[in-house]
Amino acid sequence: MDIEKRINNLLSAMTLEEKIGQLNQISSAKNEEKLKELIKNGKVGSLIMANTCFAGSEEGRVENIEYFKELQRTAVEGSRLGIPIIFGRDVIHGHHTVYPLPLAMASSFNDELVKTAYRDIASEAALDHIHWTFTPMLDLSRDPRWGRCVESPGEDPYLGSRMAAAMVKGIQGDKLSDESSIAACAKHFIGYGLSEGGRDYHHTDVSEPSLHNYYLPAFGAAVKAGVQTVMNSFNEIGGQPVASSRYLLTDVLRGELGFDGFVISDWCAIQQLINHGVAADDKQAAELALNAGLDMDMVDECYIKHIADLIKEGRISEETLDNAVRNILRVKLRLGLFEHPFAPKYKIDKKEHSAHARELAGESMVLLKNANRALPLKENERVALAGPMATIKETHLGTWTLDGDENDVTSIAEAMKAVGGNRVKCHHAWLADKQMILPWDCDTYVLCLGESRLMSGENNCLADISVPEDQVALAKRAKREGKKVVAVMCFARPVAMQELEPYCDAILYAWHSGTEAGNAVADILYGRVNPSGKIAMTFPRVTGQVPVYYNYLRAARPCNEYYGQGRSYRDIPARPMYPFGYGLSYTDFEIGEVCSDKDTLSLSRLKNGEGFKISVKVKNAGDTDGKETVQLYIKDEVSSVVRPLRELKGYKKIFVKAGETVNVEFGIGFEELSFYNAKLEKTVEPGEFTVYVGNDCTTDNAIKTVCIVS
Ligand code: GLC
DSSP, X not given: OOHHHHHHHHHHHOOHHHXXXXXXXXXXXXXXXXXXXXXXXXXXXXXXXXXXXXXXXXXXXXXXXXXXXXXXXXXXHHSSSOOOOEEEEOOOSBSSSBOOOHHHHHTTTOHHHHHHHHHHHHHHHHHTXXXXXXXOBOOOOOOTTSGGGGGSOOSOHHHHHHHHHHHHHHHHOSOTTSTTOOBOEEEEETTGGGOGGGXXXXXXXXXXXXXXXXXXXXXXXXXXXXXXXXXXXXOEETTEEGGGOHIIIIIIIXXXXXXXXXXXXXXXXXXXXXXXXXXXXXXXXXXXXXXXXXXXXXXXXXXXXXXXXXXXXXSSOHHHHHHHHHHHHHHHHHTTTTTOOSOOOOOOOHHHHHHHXXXXXXXXXXXXXXXXXXXXXXXXXXXXXXXXXXXXXXXXXXXXXXXXXXXXXXXXXXXXXXXXXXXXXXXXXXXETTEEEOOSOOSEEEXXXXXXXXXXXXXXXXXXXXXXXXXXXXXXXXXXXXXXXXXXXXXXXXXXXXXTGGGOSEEEEOOSOOTTHHHHHHHHXXXXXXXXXXXXXXXXXXXXXOSOOTTOBOOSSSEEGGGTEEOSOSSSOSSOSBOTTOOBOSSOEEEOOOEESOSEEEHHHHHTTOOEEEEEEEEEOSSSOEEEEEEEEEEESSOSSOOBSOEEEEEEEEEEOTTOXXXXXXXXXXXXXXXXXXXXXXEOOSEEEEEEEESSTTOOSSEEEEEEEO
């Protein structure tokens, strides 16, 4: 039967209390008897498998599936209408097999691999009775002081959109009702990444055009990919809390983007309207949130306590309540929960998942420096491993890993020894009498540097993102030995490397890359994998350079220091440490002249779906096969509002054998040339557009101007 018909039938049979019960998500922390009582009385629509709002940094694996099955049985067999509960959990970048952090995954620029990773992740989560995961996090992040930038796809709207689509399709599978498909959740809607000073939860403000041009696209891509749920963000925008914004949660999210699933609040975000000072109490908070279009209440129980009275008092209409219930039932029916409410029983191939995790980790890591071909290492090279991350395992799991097991992680030392044998010696360099004592004679120092996974993620922001002094001291001491120094950077966020960089011959950014991190590092250092990652977020030189991102608006005076023209700060070199889209390979890719199948096109034909076909030749001029992410940027030369210096509007990650040349094509149409103007109209204005195609955002090596004529 048609889902909407089934919803109508259910709705007409439901009491007011049962309707309100569907809007209530409770924590699994409640005691079992109390939980069963609530479920039996139809007062629970969802259960979050987490005990605190900081689930991301708390222990507590899903162990007792039978317990969740028992609760579900109480709902489907013990409640009057037998409506199944939807079980949700933060399965952010891995379940039992852990993949790189989302910021690292985005740096792979490999949509297919990311989609495969989330297919694996969802199929593992579903086996643990999880119907719904609170991911992907799509908050555009331009401030590496903000601990949650590591959960995001970085600083660019286009890359964020591509990653959103890959993640949602991976999580939700080809068919939502398949047992291995679970619901995805686009979060945190919206503007959370603007938190002032990179301080979590702080004030945000953004103009409407900028919200539409930069912060909305990734959510739009998630909706287009069929995302079934959206989570609101904690922040207020210019004084309007998102949790009580009908404009954002209904007019924009549903009216503009066409979202038809349900909106879940973030943890206690409804009750926190009191902290925002816009609600006097829980009851008013519930009234504001439900009237704004926030369908389900995560754990603060404002809805279950007050909606009935608010309806009796006429402060919330029954239609508003029914709409929220419809949205929730629609997702449960699409997921097939009425047909298969319990965890499935299929088998998964853990070895295959580990292979995917290793491949994605290898494509997410970024080679930032490789002076004099310091890398790859020769297998007989005598290597001294030192530094805090050489033997560590737990860090590689990254933040928001609830069900990963550090015992499954291969450390860098284990992986390096598996290749280099006794030519790899692991030492813990130490400070004695202020002297850094380095061990043993060797050819090369591989310094495994980094930060604990507790230093990033929610509510883990840093006022100073410099590389820790003792780690810089280690590199400095190693350099004094006159040996090759290779730094492996196990940091979750971009860190400021201006002090460290001079002492390193090579720098590999390994992020927090999951179960297979150590193996992926060894694969790259020994040249079994040719690095192909490109950073999804700009790396500042020093903390004071933040915020620094590539697609900033064009200024009146010359301050394009990002691109080497002009200077903002007198006390540091102009450019950032590493620009968006940057990453080296063991080979060299030469990108040739940009060609276009036409120089001009009329606006009417553009609106009718025509566009430009842009092509370049890409040559692998080195002696190693490899992958390159060819990036296409566009600059709108003259427009009715100030536009960015350039914007990413296409990328293709291609494999090119040594010495070969391939042709790469891009399409540029209305979508790529359009923007939201001051009236929030999505438009293309006639004029010239400069097209850049290169290896990173600063490319000037391939330029072509095309023109739209009115
Ligand atoms: C947290 C986070 C959110 C997470 C939710 C449930 O506070 O903001 O990303 O999904 O609560 O754990």
